[in-house]
Amino acid sequence: MATKNIMIVGVGGQGSLLASKLLGRLLVDEGYDVKVSEVHGMSQRGGSVVTYVKFGDKVYSPIIDEGEADFIVSFEKLEAARYIKDLRKDGTVIVNTQQIDPMPVIIGSAEYPESVLDEMTSKGVNVDAIDALSLASQAGSAKACNIVLMGRLAKYFDIPYEKWEAAIEKCVKPNFIEINKKAFSLGYNN
Amino acid sequence: MKELMIGNAALARGLYEAGCSVISSYPGTPSTEITEEFAKYGDVYSEWAPNEKVAAETAFGASLRGKRSACCMKHVGLNVAADPLFTMSYTGVNAGMVICVADDPGMHSSxxxxxxxxxxxxxxxxxxxxxxxxxxxxFAKTAFDLSEQFDTPVFIKMCTRVAHSQSIVEKGEREEHVKEYVKNPKKYIMAPANAIARHPFVEERTRKLTEYAETSALNRVENGSGEYDFGIITSSTSYQYVKEVFGDSVDILKLGIINPLPVKLIKDFAAKVSKVYVIEELDPIIESHCRNIGVDVIGKEKFSIIGEFSQKTIAQAFGLEAKENVCLDTDVPVRPPMMCAGCPHRGMYYVLAKNKITVLGDIGCYTLGSMPPLNALDMTLCMGASVSGLHGYNKAGAEETEGKTVCVIGDSTFMHSGVTGLINIAxxxxxxTVIILDNSITGMTGHQQNxxxxYNIKGDPAGKVDLESLCRSVGINSVRVVDPYNLEECERVxxxxxxxxxxxxxxxxxxCVLLKYVKPKKPLKINPDKCKGCKRCMKFGCPAISFRDKHAVIDNTLCIGCGVCAGLCPFDAFESEVE
Structure with a gap:
């Protein structure tokens, strides 16, 4: 199988680590060669963060370059726009509609581009927008946004639902399994 | 069982399986997790040292005693450990010793x-x-074997993409390796007479290691399908990018031993291909070696000396077609990293910026005080340089600078190499005036004890340096402690x-507000009737406060209720909920 490329992007502290852990676990269990790559350190302090998840028969480069991503899962609207150059033609963006102002917007030296999702759609990108924050709160924790978005991503894959659930059970602390399973199903079914 | 592991965790596993019993390190991105992961193994000793020099010397001591040992650091940490390094090369080791160093091409965190x-x-x-x-x-296991076989410390060099990328690993079992300590002054006392005798050994060792590199399995030729008639010499993450672009279509010499580099292996490889490209990040090390041994190669004229590579860099250099993508017309504002909501450093920086004080800075989360809107810093060089730099700045500036210049340094960085600068001041x-920003943890690298x-690396109670007593004992008579949430007190002091x-x-x-024992309070709210939109609170640079529809608003998913912003508002618009 040709390598499939998934990017998870967002703002440092939004929980992309758990999302990539879940995907990694699932894809290794499915028997693929897998690479998961992210940068730790300075950029995590409220900065823009990106994780690359790649799987297939044999994966070489740990990073995803311009025009290579099959999916971009974005935890925040503006961040989807930042990394759209990495999406392949006909690729899909799954985006949480939450808006988090970056510092240039906070201090008034830049404006938040409100209509980026419309622009993406007009340029032929498949935009799958979802209010993951509300769905996560509905599941019992605003922090479960990441798993809501994984639930939405799962719709695009042939991997059985139970296997995703099994991966959640392996990756999440026992106390949080139920909330995360609910968050996953809300992302999958809405 | 197959398992996904970041390079650093796999390296830690390799050290462990090789029988490494003592590890001493100073944290630094992207090397930190090697030691953190090693510390999870119960039957071995691990520690955070105050700096990399201490770490390297500790590992050396353990090797001398007969236990396999390691120390880990980032690239700039190796500068600090360079002193023992150059002479450990002469003494060699008793039990094997490995130095793990992680470079950061692209400077993600350096x-x-x-x-x-x-x-x-x-x-x-x-x-x-x-x-x-x-x-x-x-490689970790091989490194220990080589260390003992050739009587030398051995480097394992990581880079950000290898250190922080997860790929599949198969684990093995741990093997114990212990040596006797035998007193041997000619080998271990590097006074001139002994060191003079030892230098020829070092040169002979390099010759033997070069021979080893010619045939070692760590260097391998991958014969391509013949689609291209040129060949590529590469290593590390660059190898992965080359494979991503060319697959099996080209001949590759993949080097695992980067020092010493083989001679015959490279000459033989070059003889079989039409021309040779050397693809390596940063400096032309392999390239220069090839030229030195008379092999003509194409290197830095095609592949940059600056920054990271990727598959796109390689494809472009060979004139291959770019992948189709979508570009937006909208400008996307940058999202730089910043100090967290509730970060205790922000209060002190606000006071320094407000009073237009010149601030010599240091390495840590608090380097972020240089960002707008605070723009509070004038200099950041390396660990500890704020304190020694301030001394020089004031010696040069005298009365012109003394009353309006300070330095800021974190607790861990002060322990690392700030205290020597303070001794010089005294x-x-x-x-x-030295300001120690004591947030009681090593912050930027992800909360290591110091x-x-x-507390020690395992979280168990440990010796504790009393900063006030330390400063007084080196000869500073005026030592004050302030709470950075109290802006008035900070400004006065x-x-x-x-x-x-x-x-x-x-x-x-x-x-640090991210510490588990720091319990966040309820987020503040802004009373829109009281807020006049004066934006004074925006000068504080808290990510939880933004401005919408002529009023300040608070993001309740970020605000931790520290309440410092409330004191800045002239209209009492910030309201805290009763708990």
């Missing part, structure tokens, strides 16, 4: 882009360079200490 391979060459110490997690594990009497926290005609230390003390 102040420079230096190439550690130069140190291996300069110190005449072998260096292995894995290209993924499985190699990191295997000894050579500059009228300097000598001021009272900073002004008082700057006015004094003697060296002084201000300890700005409050734990």
């Amino acid at each position: 102040q420079n882009e230096q190439d550690s391979r130069h140190y291996a060459i300069a110190a005449k110490v072998p260096m292995l360079e894995p290209a993924d997690s499985q190699e990191a594990l295997v 000894y050579n009497q500059s009228n300097s 000598p001021t926290t009272g 900073v002004k008082e200490e700057l006015a004094k005609n003697e060296p002084s230390v201000i300890i700005s003390r409050r734990p």
Whole structure:
């Protein structure tokens, strides 16, 4: 199988680590060669963060370059726009509609581009927008946004639902399994 | 069982399986997780040392005693450990010793882009360079064997993409390796007479290691399908990018031993292809070697000396077609990293910026005080440089600078190499004011304990340096402690200490808000009737406060209720919920 490329992007502290852990676990269990790559350190302090998840028969480069991503899962609207150059033609963006102002917007030296999702759609990108924050709160924790978005991503894959659930059970602390399973199903079914 | 592991965790596993019993390190991105992961193994000793020099010397001591040992650091940490390194090359080891060093091409989290391979060459110490997690594990074991076989410390060189990328690893079992300690002054006392006798050994060792590199399985030729008639010499993460672009269509010499480099192997490889490209990040180390041995190669004229590579960099250099993508017309504002909502550093920086004080900075989360809107810093160089730099700045500036210049340094960085600068201030009497931003943890690298926290790497109670006593004992008479959430107190004390005609230390003390024991309070709210839209609170640069529809608003998912912003509002618009 040709390598499939998934990017998870967002703002440092939004929980992309758990999302990539879940995907990694699932894809290794499915028997693929897998690479998961992210940068730790300075950029995590409220900065823009990106994780690359790649799987297939044999994966070489740990990073995803311009025009290579099959999916971009974005935890925040503006961040989807930042990394759209990495999406392949006909690729899909799954985006949480939450808006988090970056510092240039906070201090008034830049404006938040409100209509980026419309622009993406007009340029032929498949935009799958979802209010993951509300769905996560509905599941019992605003922090479960990441798993809501994984639930939405799962719709695009042939991997059985139970296997995703099994991966959640392996990756999440026992106390949080139920909330995360609910968050996953809300992302999958809405 | 197959498992996904970041390169650093796999390297830690390799050290463990090789029988490494003592590890001493100073945290630094992207090397930190090697030691953190190693510390999870119960039957071995691990520690955070105050700095990399101490770590390297501790590992050396353990090797001398007969236990396999390691120390880990980032590239700039190796500068600090360089002193013992160059002479350990002469003494060699007793039990095996491995030095793990992680470079950061692209400077994701570093102040420079230096190439550690130069140190291996300069110190005449072998260096292995894995290209993924499985190699990191295997190379760690080989490194210990080589260390004992050739009587030398051995480097394992990581880079950000190998250190922080997860790939599949197969684990093995731990093997114990212990040696006797036998007194041997000619080998271990590097006074001139002994060192003179030892230098020829080092040169002979390099010759033998070069021979080893000619046939070692760590260097391998991958014969391509013949689609292209040129060949590529590469290593580390660059190898992965080359494979991503060319697959099996080209001949590749993949190097795992980066020092010393083989001669015959490279000549034979070059003889079989039409021309040779050398693809390596940062400096032209392999390229220069090829030229030195008379092999003509194409290198830095095609592949940049600056920054990271990727598959796109390689494809472009060979004129291959770019992948189709979508570009937006909208400008996307940058999202730089910043100090967290509730970060205790922000209060002190606000006071310093407000009073237009010149601030010499240091390495840590608090380097982020340089960002708008605070723009509070004037200099950041390396660990500890704020304190020594301030001394020099004030010796040069005298009365013109003394009353309006400070330095800021974190608790861990002060332990690392700030205290020596403070001793110089006390000894050579500059009228300097040093501010220690004590957030009771090593923050930026992800919360490692340090000598001021009272806990060790395992989280167990440990010795605790009392910063106030330490500063007094080196000769600073004026030592004050302030709470950076109390802006009034901070401002008063900073002004008082700057006015004094003697060296002084201000300890700005409050734990990092990300520490588990720091319980967040309820988020504040802004009363829109009281908010006049004056934007004074926006000057504080808290990410939880933004401005919408002519009013400040608080993001309740970020605000931790520290309440410092409330004191800045002239209209009492910030309201805290009753708990």
